[in-house]
Amino acid sequence: MSDAGEPRLEPADRFGPPEDDIARLWTPHRMVYIGGQDKPADSTPDECPFCRIPAGDDEQGLVVARGADCFALLNLYPYNGGHLMVLPYRHVSDYTDLTASETHELAAMTQTAMRVLRAVYAPAGFNLGMNQGEVAGAGIAAHLHQHVVPRWLGDANFLPVVGRTKALPELLADTRARLAAAWPTR
Template sequence: MMSDDDGARTGVHDATATSDGAMPDDDALVCADDPAAFGPPEDSYQRLWTPHRMVYIGGQDKPSDATEQQCPFCRIPRGDDEQGLVVARGRRCYVVLNLYPYNSGHLMVLPYRHVSDYTDLDEAETAELAAMTQTAMRVSRAVHAPAGFNLGINQGEVAGAGIAAHLHQHVVPRWTGDANFLPIVARTKSLPELLADTRRKLADAWPASP
């Protein structure tokens, strides 16, 4: 049994003000005596609150227009690879982690050139995009051992492209059971690995350029 002193040490307080009228410390765990006094009316559902997702829903990092000057995919290669989550660079294309991944290891392969349509790629860009996609799959298998992949290009906003002005191909590792109740019911993904750690592992395993 936990004593009152144990509760104080673990930061458990009730949801009442202190004697001087101040509320408990922000980092303390606040427990409401009456569940109905906190959150929505009590019902049979359990809720997983994910307020950090609001920055994505609100359009964080989405360009204000379709120009090259506003495009994050044009800006990323000009910066540091670790900061930009760049995994590998080719002559005409590069590979970057998705900042809002569906699964851990969610990669994107895209040309440096600011083009929006797959038919806009020249022959050399098309060949390198395909070759880097194959390498991305091989490296992902070596690092994370997925059971399969989703590969694809969302061509245009109507098809689901978040940044339609700059072509990008998704390489999404898949594991058996990764589409459980969390994404289906709670609209939430559980990602077991930090992006910085994923980038380092994939970049270290990427084969050196010939």
């Protein structure tokens, strides 16, 4: 307030973080994920995005490939560029409840995903995994999904560790198009 009791306008450069040697990468789009937007209200198939996606357009749903029992799609909130998930069409949460056919195709599609990612992006390695249950870190615990995360030397730099931010070099739509084009046809 000014001496006369009126609001005083301050220049915008007076706000924000103090001057220091830290570079800031603003990622406001991450608030959607952090805030839980679009997270299923319950564990039923009607609320499950993984059950809705196969009925829609592959590009819109980020679907890379489809099999008889399983499909592969990009993670909407990837840990790294090219982060895929392989999952059954059937709404099932526990790995031990998969049928033999689902188990076989999930494994085969995971192998194919690794081959395609190697051909398109040449990662140095992979993280593969399933988080079984919310307590284990599953974002959508009601529908089993296998993560296929390509890794490169030095990709675990300061951004995710300190800044809780991931810099992705390519739009998801472009990644989906490249991987779908490289996926072998059945």
